[in-house]
Amino acid sequence: xxxxxxxxxxxxxxxxxxxxxxxxxxxxxxxxxxxxxxxxxxxxxxxxxxxxxxxxxxxxxxxxxxxxxxxxxxxxxxxxxxxxxxxxxxxxxxxxxxxxxxxxxxxxxxxxxxxxxxxxxxxxxxxxxxxxxxxxxxxxxxxxxxxxxxxxxxxxxxxxxxxxxxxxxxxxxxxxxxxxxxxxxxxxxxxxxxxxxxxxxxxxxxxxxxxxxxxxxxxxxxxxxxxxxxxxxxxxxxxxxxxxxxxxxxxxxxxxxxxxxxxxxxxxxxxxxxxxxxxxxxxxxxxxxxxxxxxxxxxxxxxxxxxxxxxxxxxxxxxxxxxxxxxxxxxxxxxxxxxxxxxxxxxxxxxxxxxxxxxxx
Amino acid sequence: xxxxxxxxxxxxxxxxxxxxxxxxxxxxxxxxxxxxxxxxxxxxxxxxxxxxxxxxxxxxxxxxxxxxxxxxxxxxxxxxxxxxxxxxxxxxxxxxxxxxxxxxxxxxxxxxxxxxxxxxxxxxxxxxxxxxxxxxxxxxxxxxxxxxxxxxxxxxxxxxxxxxxxxxxxxxxxxxxxxxxxxxxxxxxxxxxxxxxxxxxxxxxxxxxxxxxxxxxxxxxxxxxxxxxxxxxxxxxxxxxxxxxxxxxxxxxxxxx
Numbered sequence: 002x003x004x005x006x007x008x009x010x011x012x013x014x015x016x017x018x019x020x021x022x023x024x025x026x027x028x029x030x031x032x033x034x035x036x037x038x039x040x041x042x043x044x045x046x047x048x049x050x051x052x053x054x055x056x057x058x059x060x061x062x063x064x065x066x067x068x069x070x071x072x073x074x075x076x077x078x079x080x081x082x083x084x085x086x087x088x089x090x091x092x093x094x095x096x097x098x099x100x101x102x103x104x105x106x107x108x109x110x111x112x113x114x115x116x117x118x119x120x121x122x123x124x125x126x127x128x129x130x131x132x133x134x135x136x137x138x139x140x141x142x143x144x145x146x147x148x149x150x151x152x153x154x155x156x157x158x159x160x161x162x163x164x165x166x167x168x169x170x171x172x173x174x175x176x177x178x179x180x181x182x183x184x185x186x187x188x189x190x191x192x193x194x195x196x197x198x199x200x201x202x203x204x205x206x207x208x209x210x211x212x213x214x215x216x217x218x219x220x221x222x223x224x225x226x227x228x229x230x231x232x233x234x235x236x237x238x239x240x241x242x243x244x245x246x247x248x249x250x251x252x253x254x255x256x257x258x259x260x261x262x263x264x265x266x267x268x269x270x271x272x273x274x275x276x277x278x279x280x281x282x283x284x285x286x287x288x289x290x291x292x293x294x295x296x297x298x299x300x301x302x303x304x305x306x307x308x309x310x311x312x313x314x315x316x317x318x319x320x321x322x323x324x325x326x327x328x329x330x331x332x333x334x335x336x337x338x339x340x341x342x343x344x345x346x347x348x349x350x351x352x353x354x355x356x357x358x359x360x361x362x
Numbered sequence: 363x364x365x366x367x368x369x370x371x372x373x374x375x376x377x378x379x380x381x382x383x384x385x386x387x388x389x390x391x392x393x394x395x396x397x398x399x400x401x402x403x404x405x406x407x408x409x410x411x412x413x414x415x416x417x418x419x420x421x422x423x424x425x426x427x428x429x430x431x432x433x434x435x436x437x438x439x440x441x442x443x444x445x446x447x448x449x450x451x452x453x454x455x456x457x458x459x460x461x462x463x464x465x466x467x468x469x470x471x472x473x474x475x476x477x478x479x480x481x482x483x484x485x486x487x488x489x490x491x492x493x494x495x496x497x498x499x500x501x502x503x504x505x506x507x508x509x510x511x512x513x514x515x516x517x518x519x520x521x522x523x524x525x526x527x528x529x530x531x532x533x534x535x536x537x538x539x540x541x542x543x544x545x546x547x548x549x550x551x552x553x554x555x556x557x558x559x560x561x562x563x564x565x566x567x568x569x570x571x572x573x574x575x576x577x578x579x580x581x582x583x584x585x586x587x588x589x590x591x592x593x594x595x596x597x598x599x600x601x602x603x604x605x606x607x608x609x610x611x612x613x614x615x616x617x618x619x
Contacts, residue, residue: 239576
């Protein structure tokens with residue numbers, strides 16, 4: 002028993018060895034308030050509710066304090082009152098009427114988070130009404146902040162997911178047009194392309210996990226290029242080279258495809274004649290280097306910088322998205338590198354660590 | 363190798379079922395193809411007949427493919443099960459039930475051929491298993507100008523078929539040995555040689571790069587030259603290389619005998 006108490010010194014210090022406690026010490030009060038807010042980060046159904054109730058009790062110097070979520074079963078500190086039944090009924094009543102109820106020594110207040118009932122605070126003992134009201138307001142504020150933080154996190158995740166969904170309508174319609182055109186003249190080829198198209202869509206919509214392998218990324222590129230060849234015919238000449246030792250390297254989904262798409266779109270589509278695209282994956286020390294190179298129009302390096310910064314217009318968000326995703330996963334040093342000049346073609350390089358903690362397919 | 367398989371295809375979407383049956387009928391080692399449009403008639407047919415393999419759709423009304431497969435596993439002599447589905451997320455559950463393979467819709471003919479080859483391996487058929495052969499082939503004798511010397515397996519990057527002969531492309535040069543490539547594949551397969559083409563075997567750890575070009579052809583590049591990879595074998599080679607990369611078995615020096 003002693004061991005577990007040692008391991009979790011913050012869990013129940015109040016009960017084990019009551020510290021000298023002064024409500025007039027602002028440091029102690031602020032500290033207690035901050036602890037309550039921390040424990041309520043996951044809401045009234047979270048794991049910290051009992052600890053928060055303990056904090057409120059200490060702050061109010063109440064006999065006992067209970068915090069209930071909408072289920073109406075309070076978490077008590079330090080223990081449920083003798084007449085638990087009466088306390089529960091009081092909580093039920095407050096949940097029902099959404100107004101405070103009871104009289105000292107037992108009062109219950111509704112907790113409205115963002116104007117919506119979220120739970121009940123119950124206080125037993127001789128505590129001033131104004132103090133109880135303040136405590137309830139503090140709890141509500143902590144809950145509101147916790148909810149905002151959680152939604153901010155969800156928004157950040159949703160943004161990364163949105164950056165990933167990279168199906169280009171331009172490409173989809175081109176591919177479908179070609180397949181439709183081949184259905185009667187070359188049924189076998191159109192069937193083959195339809196299956197490639199299904200693979201392309203399946204990979205683009207893959208929702209299991211954040212990461213894939215270099216092997217799968219290159220395979221997806223080959224499927225994509227098979228379709229692009231059907232669309233562009235002789236105008237597209239591609240070489241793909243990958244070294245076996247990087248096949249198992251993990252990386253975020255769909256890093257490569259937007260780069261290849263960009264090379265074709267800006268390097269090959271706008272001009273007459275054949276364009277060449279080279280995609281390579283190789284090991285360099287502890288890094289995996291993937292490069293996509295075209296011999297197309299190239300651009301002013303300043304423009305490339307603008308594009309990477311996301312100021313290149315809707316036509317080139319692909320590169321900026323990949324750059325942002327790589328940085329958010331591997332850190333600020335692992336963004337895209339673009340080597341280009343007008344008339345000189347473009348080379349985009351991805352450098353990722355071959356082993357990165359937490360990045361697994 | 364070519365067991366004549368009797369197979370049953372189960373799918374509740376008629377065009378998908380027709381397509382699956384068509385592909386199965388066109389497969390060389392399938393002798394009989396039966397079709398069931400729902401899981402219950404499939405169960406009835408399995409009770410009344412003898413099937414080597416069942417190709418099962420997963421999402422079907424009433425009894426889904428996974429449930430049907432668990433029922434089939436309780437039979438005394440269950441058929442091999444291959445799932446055919448549009449979604450990848452069932453794969454783990456499918457292999458948990460003991461499925462032989464897992465095909466994604468729409469089905470590629472090459473993938474179906476792979477699946478049938480796997481079934482062929484699990485359906486008992488009388489042919490010698492290469493595991494029983496002793497590893498007496500770590501070095502092969504070659505005749506050069508009347509003298510016999512040995513070429514070690516570890517120095518061979520790839521093997522090219524030449525009728526009843528094979529050409530061993532080794533660091534010491536190209537050597538000709540009288541042996542069909544399929545025989546050598548049986549001997550050297552367990553040591554990391556993979557069939558990548560009708561006429562080629564390649565040592566996994568000799569592959570420096572996979573190269574593909576505009577025409578869609580795949581090459582395995584080695585220090586001693588490029589080896590063509592046929593479409594049929596591309597997936598297998600990729601998976602073997604990936605598995606080797608994961609376990610750090612790409613280091614050439616470790617394989618030397």
